Amino acid sequence: MRGLAKVLDGQVIRHAETRREGLRWPFPAGLVATLTGAHVDGFRRRGKYMLMRLAGRPSVLIHLGMSGRLVARHRDAPLVPSLGPQGAASDARGHNQPPELHEHLMLETESGWRVGFVDPRRFGSVDLIAREAEDTHRLLAGLGPEPLEPEFTVAVLEAALAGKITPIKAALLDQKVVAGLGNIYVSEALFRAGISPRRLSATVPGARAQRLVPAIKSVLTDAIEAGGSTLRDYVRVDGEVGGFQDRFDVYDRQGQPCRLCPGPKGCPGIVRLVQSGRSTFYCPRTQR
DNA sequence: CTCGACTCCTGCTGGC
DNA sequence: TGCCAGCAGGAGTCGA
Numbered sequence: 418m419r420g421l422a423k424v425l426d427g428q429v430i431r432h433a434e435t436r437r438e439g440l441r442w443p444f445p446a447g448l449v450a451t452l453t454g455a456h457v458d459g460f461r462r463r464g465k466y467m468l469m470r471l472a473g474r475p476s477v478l479i480h481l482g483m484s485g486r487l488v489a490r491h492r493d494a495p496l497v498p499s500l501g502p503q504g505a506a507s508d509a510r511g512h513n514q515p516p517e518l519h520e521h522l523m524l525e526t527e528s529g530w531r532v533g534f535v536d537p538r539r540f541g542s543v544d545l546i547a548r549e550a551e552d553t554h555r556l557l558a559g560l561g562p563e564p565l566e567p568e569f570t571v572a573v574l575e576a577a578l579a580g581k582i583t584p585i586k587a588a589l590l591d592q593k594v595v596a597g598l599g600n601i602y603v604s605e606a607l608f609r610a611g612i613s614p615r616r617l618s619a620t621v622p623g624a625r626a627q628r629l630v631p632a633i634k635s636v637l638t639d640a641i642e643a644g645g646s647t648l649r650d651y652v653r654v655d656g657e658v659g660g661f662q663d664r665f666d667v668y669d670r671q672g673q674p675c676r677l678c679p680g681p682k683g684c685p686g687i688v689r690l691v692q693s694g695r696s697t698f699y700c701p702r703t704q705r
Numbered sequence: 706c707t708c709g710a711c712t713c714c715t716g717c718t719g720g721c
Numbered sequence: 722t723g724c725c726a727g728c729a730g731g732a733g734t735c736g737a
Contacts, residue, residue, distance in 0.1 A: 441713070441732090465731080483730050484715075519715085538714045540731055556733095583708070592732080599730050648730065649717080693709060696728085 418467045420654030421532070422460045424489045425469065428526040430455045437521050440539045441482065444522070451475055451545055452524055461551070464560045464596030468551060475545040478554065482540030484650040490514055492529040537650065560596040564633050569595065571630050578626070581618035586692050588618040589633075598633065601646055601668045604698045606633045608667045608675075613704045614690075614697045639664065667698040675700035 433452035435444055455471040462468070469477040481487070492513055514531055516523060522534040522543060534541065546554045561577065562569040577594045578585070588594050589603045598606065607614050609632035612625050621629065645651060645659035648669070652658055662669075666676055671689035678684030678700065690697050 480731080482714095482732085485730090536714095537716065538729085538731095540714070542732095581707090587708090590731090601730060646730070651730065694711085695731095 418460050418462050421467070421469070421487055421489070424530050424654060425457045425526065425532060426459060428457050428528055428530065430457065430524050431527045433522075433524040435522050436516060439543075440485075440521060440536055441542045442544075444543055445545045448477075448522075448543065448545060452477070457526075463552075463557050463563070464592055465599070466557060468546070470548060475547050476551060478542070478544040478546055478556065479534070480542045480556075481651075482536060482538065482542065484538040485534065485536035485541035486650060486652050487532060487534055487654050488517070488652065488656055489530055489532045489654050490656070492525065492531055532654075559593050561591075561593045562595055564595050564597055564637055569630065569634070571626050574630055575622035575626050578618040578621050583618050584614060584692055585612060585616050585618050585621050586614035586697050590693075590695070595633065597637065600695050601648075601665070602633075602636050602640060604668045605640075605666055606636045608699060608704060609636060611704055613701070614692065614699050616705075667700060669698065671698060675703060677703045 430452050431454070433449045435449060438444065451471065451474050455474050458470045458472040460467065460469055461476075465480055467479045469479065471477065479487075494514070496513065496515075517533060517535050519537045519539075520533040520535045521539070523531060525531045534543070542556075544554070544556070551557065562573055574595065578588060581588050583591075585607065586603055589598050589606070590600065604614065606629065610625065610628040612621065612629060616625075640646060640659075640661040643660035643664060644653050644657065646661040646665075646668075647658035648662060667687050670687045672686050674680075674684045675687055683702070685701055687698055687700055690699075
């Protein structure tokens with residue numbers, strides 16, 4: 418969102434177009450008309466949802482799903498040789514930049530920045546919401562607390578976990594418990610907190626919850642600072658890959674020694690298991 | 706109400 | 722080299 422705001426905030430959108438009917442759901446009626454000619458009036462984030470506000474118009478809700486990315490390049494930037502047809506200098510509208518594969522939605526500012534929503538798997542979503550109704554939108558209304566805000570305290574997390582039968586891994590992936598953690602950051606936060614992903618949620622309150630809240634905050638803060646995690650598709654708005662994948666403690670590191678264990682002798686190595694259909698990674702020695 | 710399973714979709718990897 | 726199963730940053734929906 419910060420990368421997108423850098424390019425779009427305060428700008429006027431002179432052109433918008435969709436290249437298919439929708440992603441996870443059909444694009445909302447009037448999306449292109451709402452974007453065209455709009456003045457971008459700030460950004461907001463709620464959990465994994467981004468909201469682009471438009472002056473005097475509904476806000477645009479964006480979720481990247483698993484494979485989505487927003488990419489910006491300038492109209493006059495040199496063509497990247499690996500993209501697009503050879504020698505495609507400019508199309509009928511004078512655009513220098515051919516659309517990328519799976520670029521389903523694109524817009525261009527009067528200042529010449531082109532921003533595309535690229536999403537091969539199409540699990541992403543786009544919707545329009547009246548600004549006054551942002552927080553009551555069906556996709557946002559049920560979200561839990563923002564993990565990086567002061568509202569996310571040990572007491573709040575303990576209350577959400579009380580009585581829960583699910584493993585803590587599944588509870589933290591539940592956006593109603595805390596908004597914004599995904600599969601990578603749940604594994605990483607549980608490692609930092611020394612909690613087994615298999616532990617029953619209801620047994621986390623107490624000393625473990627005391628460690629878990631700062632662990633969640635630090636993982637997210639570090640990941641944002643590193644520009645996110647690139648496994649395959651994800652790139653930042655400027656096209657650069659993220660940097661946090663080089664700092665994973667456990668995610669995708671099965672069989673490798675854990676960074677806390679004393680050495681090959683005392684370390685069983687990081688284990689991969691599947692919980693509710695998704696991979697979890699953890700160190701069985703340091704996480705209990 | 707609260708779970709887990711299933712589903713949407715494309716693309717890449719690894720085993721044969 | 723080709724084919725195919727399995728797996729991937731998410732989350733709404735459904736049935737138990």
